[in-house]
Every structure is written in structure tokens, then in C-alpha cells.
Amino acid sequence: MQRRQNAQAAVMLAPATGLISVFVFVPMLLTIWLSFQAWSTQTGFETARFVGVQNFIDIFSNSSIGRDFKAALLNTAAYTALSVVIILPLSVLLGLLVHQKLAPGGIFLRTVLFATYMVPMIAVALVFSKLYSPTEGPLNQILGWIGIPAQSWLSSPQTALWSIVLLNVWQQIGYFTVLATAGLTQIPDALHEAARIDGAGPLQRFFTITLPLLGNTLLFSAVIAIINSVQVFEPVALITQGGPVNATNVLTYHIRRVGIERAQGGLGSAMAVTLMLSLIVAIAALFAFARSRAVKP
Amino acid sequence: MTAAAFADTRPLERPHLRVTPGRTALVLLIIVIAVVAAFPLAWMILTSLKTPQETMQVPPVWLPATPSLDAYEKVAGVVNLGRSMFNSAVIALITTAGIVVTSLMAGYAFAKYQFRFRDPLFAILIATMFLPPIVTLIPLYRIVGYLGLNASLAGVVIPNLANAFGIFLMRQFIRGVPDELIEAARVDGASELRVLFQIIAPSVLPAIAALTLFAFVYHWNSYLWPLTVLQGNTDAYPIVISLSRLLSYNRGAMNTGLVMAGATLAVLPPVILFVLLQRFFVDSVVASGVKG
Numbered sequence: 261m262q263r264r265q266n267a268q269a270a271v272m273l274a275p276a277t278g279l280i281s282v283f284v285f286v287p288m289l290l291t292i293w294l295s296f297q298a299w300s301t302q303t304g305f306e307t308a309r310f311v312g313v314q315n316f317i318d319i320f321s322n323s324s325i326g327r328d329f330k331a332a333l334l335n336t337a338a339y340t341a342l343s344v345v346i347i348l349p350l351s352v353l354l355g356l357l358v359h360q361k362l363a364p365g366g367i368f369l370r371t372v373l374f375a376t377y378m379v380p381m382i383a384v385a386l387v388f389s390k391l392y393s394p395t396e397g398p399l400n401q402i403l404g405w406i407g408i409p410a411q412s413w414l415s416s417p418q419t420a421l422w423s424i425v426l427l428n429v430w431q432q433i434g435y436f437t438v439l440a441t442a443g444l445t446q447i448p449d450a451l452h453e454a455a456r457i458d459g460a461g462p463l464q465r466f467f468t469i470t471l472p473l474l475g476n477t478l479l480f481s482a483v484i485a486i487i488n489s490v491q492v493f494e495p496v497a498l499i500t501q502g503g504p505v506n507a508t509n510v511l512t513y514h515i516r517r518v519g520i521e522r523a524q525g526g527l528g529s530a531m532a533v534t535l536m537l538s539l540i541v542a543i544a545a546l547f548a549f550a551r552s553r554a555v556k557p
Numbered sequence: 558m559t560a561a562a563f564a565d566t567r568p569l570e571r572p573h574l575r576v577t578p579g580r581t582a583l584v585l586l587i588i589v590i591a592v593v594a595a596f597p598l599a600w601m602i603l604t605s606l607k608t609p610q611e612t613m614q615v616p617p618v619w620l621p622a623t624p625s626l627d628a629y630e631k632v633a634g635v636v637n638l639g640r641s642m643f644n645s646a647v648i649a650l651i652t653t654a655g656i657v658v659t660s661l662m663a664g665y666a667f668a669k670y671q672f673r674f675r676d677p678l679f680a681i682l683i684a685t686m687f688l689p690p691i692v693t694l695i696p697l698y699r700i701v702g703y704l705g706l707n708a709s710l711a712g713v714v715i716p717n718l719a720n721a722f723g724i725f726l727m728r729q730f731i732r733g734v735p736d737e738l739i740e741a742a743r744v745d746g747a748s749e750l751r752v753l754f755q756i757i758a759p760s761v762l763p764a765i766a767a768l769t770l771f772a773f774v775y776h777w778n779s780y781l782w783p784l785t786v787l788q789g790n791t792d793a794y795p796i797v798i799s800l801s802r803l804l805s806y807n808r809g810a811m812n813t814g815l816v817m818a819g820a821t822l823a824v825l826p827p828v829i830l831f832v833l834l835q836r837f838f839v840d841s842v843v844a845s846g847v848k849g
Contacts, residue, residue: 380827401616
């Protein structure tokens with residue numbers, strides 16, 4: 261029986277594991293291998309020439325290659341941190357609004373928020389480029405009504421990255437609100453009831469019951485938000501091309517520019533490996549942080 | 558979008574709420590947030606109906622004086638709209654069909670078979686869910702070249718015919734199918750593929766619906782991979798890439814309405830699908846977040 265199941269399992273698994281091997285695992289191993297090679301993306305893998313850690317030295321050097329890459333790495337880190345720091349608390353607040361039964365409209369709110377998550381990022385980028393337009397855009401007009409001076413949004417190095425974070429939050433928040441709402445539904449009403457009888461106010465109950473019990477949901481949300489954030493590409497490729505003055509040059513855009521458009525496959529792969537290692541470190545740190553604060557049942 | 562709120566099957570609890578200041582404030586807050594969230598899309602649609610002059614006015618005008626569909630007619634003249642929508646549909650539909658089949662098969666094996674290295678293999682596959690596509694983009698581009706798939710729709714579709722999220726989702730749901738049901742079919746002499754597609758698939762239909770919708774929307778919207786693999790083959794461009802070309806056209810012609818008309822058309826299929834089948838989307842997000 262066991263042998264028969266091994267054979268059947270192989271048949272069932274063959275299509276998925278075959279495809280994922282050829283199009284995910286093999287490329288991932290090749291990325292690592294290529295990061296130690298000098299290689300033009302326009303040629304076959306056989307033309308790759310081993311150069312040790314030279315690619316890594318180059319991307320962290322003070323040459324223009326190094327400066328651009330380090331700027332992209334820092335921009336990506338800032339973009340990711342800002343996105344996570346805004347998305348997580350906002351998703352809990354909106355989740356509470358969707359979850360509450362005091363007033364009607366929760367499901368309606370979820371529908372509107374989640375619908376934006378379905379919009380292609382390229383359309384989001386197009387629309388926001390018009391919303392942000394300093395003169396013809398409605399955002400500066402609205403700010404003017406409430407007495408806030410016009411902003412330069414995407415056209416100034418100080419505000420460009422923030423503007424893309426805002427656009428990203430708008431597009432993604434519905435997904436994270438649904439996750440937060442799912443987490444909230446898992447918390448037994450009896451806990452709140454008991455705390456209320458003991459005289460705990462709504463704020464106190466939020467911080468002693470709701471937030472600690474949302475821990476796992478928030479950890480999952482943070483991991484997904486990080487992974488999603490490093491993938492930001494469309495607004496940069498379409499509107500800013502990494503500018504002004506490298507302010508929105510992020511890794512997905514930069515790695516593609518170096519590795520595909522300039523065909524510097526070795527350098528691009530070293531950058532991709534660095535990104536992968538940074539992600540592993542960031543997520544490991546996140547788990548360590550979550551464990552140190554976990555509530556003991 | 559309001560229609561979907563009513564289509565939701567969640568029962569309304571306490572249908573007769575008394576009007577209190579707190580309740581009114583909450584409802585107002587919900588309305589304000591919904592307006593802010595819907596504003597960019599509303600602006601997109603309104604702008605697509607404006608005249609070119611109206612789109613350039615300072616300060617901006619919010620409502621077109623006489624809404625017109627001119628921009629929609631013109632956009633079809635600038636890019637091959639029908640072809641692009643068709644390409645997007647082909648990419649999204651074939652990829653989705655592939656993902657559903659490969660995920661059902663692998664999910665069945667992981668949920669119901671005993672075999673060597675099952676758990677480590679599953680763990681390794683699931684880990685790829687957290688791998689940003691850019692990490693593998695450079696060698697993948699070359700591998701697809703080796704396979705002779707560059708600049709073709711096949712090159713866009715084939716690398717995406719299986720994914721970890723689908724396997725994960727199917728395994729979660731197939732685990733809940735009673736073993737007796739499967740055994741009964743096997744005793745009747747059904748082959749394993751028959752068991753999977755005639756017994757198991759119908760009983761995990763909601764999960765299949767969720768996966769179908771998620772995969773369709775994801776691949777309708779995806780931009781980085783098609784852009785990389787299709788190079789200059791404009792005949793194979795999906796709508797999202799044609800849209801990005803509209804913007805460069807727009808720089809000279811200054812016709813924002815045109816761009817917004819194109820964006821509206823690209824947004825419609827995924828958003829309509831979502832509004833119709835919102836419950837499945839929500840369920841699958843919950844399944845991926847909570848059950849994991």
C-alpha cells in the first residue's frame with residue numbers, strides 16, 4: 261500500500277513540483293550562482309565567468325554602481341518600513357469598524373476597501389499621477405480648501421517616496437483589513453464580556469484583550485506587507501523612473517534595470533541575493549520581536 | 558459597489574438599531590472613509606468623461622459639463638484595445654485554469670496520501686510563496702529564452718501554471734473531505750484522477766472558486782513579468798502594458814481623459830468579478846491568514 265501511494269503521489273505532484281522546480285527553484289539557485297559570475301543577460305549561461313565576490317564588492321563600493329544600489333536598498337527599506345508602520349495600525353482600526361455590530365455599514369466598508377485591492381497597480385499609478393499633479397490635480401485643490409499649502413508630491417525628492425507609500429497603502433489596505441477582521445472574529449466575545457463586568461473600559465479592553473490576541477494575525481500581516489512592499493514596481497517604472505534624484509529608485513525597479521535592460525546579469529543577481537538575505541534577516545527579526553512580546557496563555 | 562454590500566450573505570444582526578449619537582457618528586465615519594477610499598476610482602471615471610479642455614483646467618473641474626464617451630473612442634485608435642483585452646483574457650484564463658488543475662492534484666497528494674518526504678517537500682514548496690518575483694527574474698528570463706518562449710504569450714503563461722498559494726489553499730480544504738467518501742469511490746474502482754475530479758473537486762467548490770478569482774485577478778493585473786518577457790512584441794501586450802504606453806503617448810497630446818478611459822476599461826474586469834463574488838475572495842484571504 262505504501263509503495264502504491266508513493267507512486268500515486270508522484271503522479272499527482274509531478275505537474276506542480278515540475279513547474280515550480282523549473283521556474284522557481286532552478287532560477288533561484290541560478291541567481292545565487294550568477295551572483296558570483298561576470299555574465300551578460302543577453303548571452304547563454306555558459307559564457308558566465310567566475311569572479312568571486314567581486315559583484316558584491318562593486319554593489320557596495322563608492323562607484324556609481326554602488327551608490328545607486330545602496331540608494332535603492334535604503335529607499336526600499338524606508339518604503340517598506342513606512343508601509344508596514346502605516347498599514348498595520350490602520351488595518352486594525354478599519355478592521356474594528358468592519359467587525360463592530362453597533363452601527364450598520366461594516367460590510368459595505370469592507371466591500372469598498374477590498375475593491376481597491378483588485379485594481380491593477382498600473383491603473384492605480386496612472387490615476388494617482390493625475391491626482392498628485394501639482395496644478396491640475398484635485399489633491400492640492402482639496403488641501404487648499406482647508407488651508408494647507410500645495411505639495412509637490414511626486415516631483416520633489418523630499419515627498420516622492422512618501423507619495424508612493426500613500427498610493428500603495430490606498431491599494432493594499434483592504435486586503436489587510438480583511439485579515440484583521442478575520443483575526444478579530446477569532447477573539448471570543450466572552451472575554452470582552454468578562455472584562456466589561458470587571459469594569460474595564462473600551463480602551464483598556466482593546467489594549468489588554470484585543471491587541472494581544474491579534475498578535476499572530478499582525479505577525480502574518482507584517483510578513484505579507486514586507487514581501488508586498490519590496491515588490492513595488494509599477495508607479496516607479498511608469499511615473500518617476502526612480503527619480504527625482506534617485507528618491508524613488510527601489511530594488512525591484514533597479515534590479516530589473518541593471519539585470520535586464522543593461523544586461524548586467526551578474527551584478528543584478530548579486531543585488532537580488534542581497535535583497536533575499538535582507539528579507540530573511542528582516543523577517544527573522546520580526547519573528548524574534550513577536551516571540552519576545554508573545555502573551556503566555 | 559453598493560450592490561455587493563447587499564449581495565453579501567452574512568445575516569444582518571439586530572436589524573432595528575435605535576438611533577443614538579454614538580451610532581450616528583460611527584455611520585458618518587464609515588461613510589467618510591468609504592468616500593476617501595472610492596475617490597481615486599471616481600476621479601478616474603469622471604475624468605474619462607471630460608473634454609480634453611476640462612482635464613487641463615486649473616483649478617481642476619470635478620464634474621464634466623456634458624459627459625462624453627469621446628475618450629473611449631479615441632483610446633481604441635491609439636492602442637489596439639480589443640487585441641490587448643483579448644491577450645489579457647487569454648493570459649489570465651489559461652494561467653488560472655493551469656493553477657487550479659495543478660493545485661488540486663498536488664493539494665490532494667499532500668492532504669490525503671502518505672509518502673516519503675511529504676512534510677519537508679510541502680514546507681519547501683510553501684516557502685516559495687514568500688519569494689519576491691524579482692529574485693528569480695534575471696535567470697528566468699534566460700530560461701524562457703532557452704525554451705524558445707520569449708516575446709510570446711506562452712512565455713507569459715507557462716512559468717505561472719503552478720504556484721504555492723494554490724497548493725496550500727487546496728490542501729487546507731481537501732483535508733476536510735471525509736476519507737470514507739474517497740474510499741467508497743476507490744472501492745467502486747474509480748481511478749485516482751477520477752476520485753479527484755469527480756468526488757473531491759465538487760466538494761471543495763468554494764475553495765476552487767476563491768482560487769480561480771484570485772488567480773484571475775492577479776494575472777490580469779500582473780505587469781513585471783509580461784513586460785520583461787514580451788519585449789517589443791506589441792501584438793502580445795496585455796491591457797496593463799498597453800495602458801502604460803498610453804501615458805507616453807499622452808505626454809505629447811496632453812489628453813488625460815484618454816489615459817483615464819483606458820484605465821477604466823482595464824479596471825472593470827477584475828473589479829466586476831470581485832463585486833459579483835466578493836464572499837469567495839474574503840473566504841480565501843481568511844483561509845490563508847487564519848488556518849495557516
